[in-house]
Amino acid sequence: MQFVHPQILWALLALSIPIIIHLFHFRRFKKVYFTNVKFLKEIKEEKSTRRQLRNLLVLLSRLLAFSFLVFAFAQPFLSKNDTAKTGKNFVSIFIDNSNSMMALSEDVPLVDKAKKKAEEIVSAYGVADQFQILSHELKGSQQRWINQENTIQAIDDISLNPEVNLLSNVYNKQKQSKPKEGNHVIYYISDFQKSITNFNLDNDTLSEINLLPLQSIKESNVSIDSAWFESVVPSINQNNKLIVRIKNHSEEPKDDIRLSINHNNQNRPEGTISIPAMGTKIDTINLLISQPGWQNIRIKIDDYPIQFDDTYFISFNIKEKTSVLAINKNGTNKYLSAVFNGLKSFDLKNVQVSSIKYDQLKDNDLIILTELNEITSGLASAIKSYVENGGNVLVFPTANANIASYNNFFTSLNSNTINKWTKTKSNVFRINTSEFVFDNVYS
Structure with missing residues (x-):
């Protein structure tokens, strides 16, 4: 049997206190004179025996209760191999420093509790033992074996990191650096999220493996799920509607969640929102884009204590004019020209299919193929290459x-x-003006 906190066993010395009190506690009796003490002696002897037995039982109960309490705090556990091991210990400790370890337990982040527990494990071993401290980064420097003093410093240097590795990858690194001699002991200190816990340790009989789970209290967390523009292509010098979906992951409703947006380093509050328990809320932000070029947007909510999912970033490029190339069967397509007429943000060029310059297709944001009798292999190949490089058709x-x-x-x-x-005949009763193709047509 081993203990996670063996230093707590020193508290067993306190068992001597009730024993000393029991041995040196002398009760004084008051003398009472009576004419016939025959019956009093019989009663006195009977009560004295019972009292001594009762006191011994109470003392034993107190000693056992205190002993069990000390053992419970010392956290005993049975190792995988009960046989006593001798020789040098090589202890590999994985400390989970993913963002989920930001959650609180008794007002302390889980990552801090994990580091504290790792320090206690290191202190329980001897100065001659070697240690390895791993985190999700799996740096090359972490795979070296170091002494006890440097191990404490390595534990202190661990901080939260967005990078996440599967525990199977961590386990493989530990096996690769396993020494040829000595006792190999592995500790995993984590909240063991399902997304990273994917390994099977049942077949490893050469290493002593210990899983130390940490659990947080139920946290209320709100995150920005996604964001998108209502229009497929945001327009310059117009109010563009930016849709934001915010999700409540807790079982209680959340009120007064502050929402703000930063557009090209300009902060703007967007008010507060309320979200039902385990629900979502969709909000709309009007965004005026006044300058062409790259647009950088940062959407933010205020939510504590889990904050890594409170910020959402969007970047996109706005051109002063969108270049459109219409490839027509014969000359100019009057219908397309009518559609784009008056749209200052679009630059429409018409070209006959027989006059296409394939090397210039890449200069256009959109290519429209209008009423061609066939698509030749050369045109198909050029358009395919254009699409694979981000073009639209x-x-x-x-x-x-x-x-x-x-x-x-x-x-x-x-x-x-x-x-x-x-061609088939059909009767049209009305025009469904609610369809997106009619947006702003009848306004």
């Missing part, structure tokens, strides 16, 4: 299109295929 097939050439093109882009054009 919009296709309007013609009624008598070569379906095979179109579908070959769509297949190369991992897109849906089309069927033959058919």
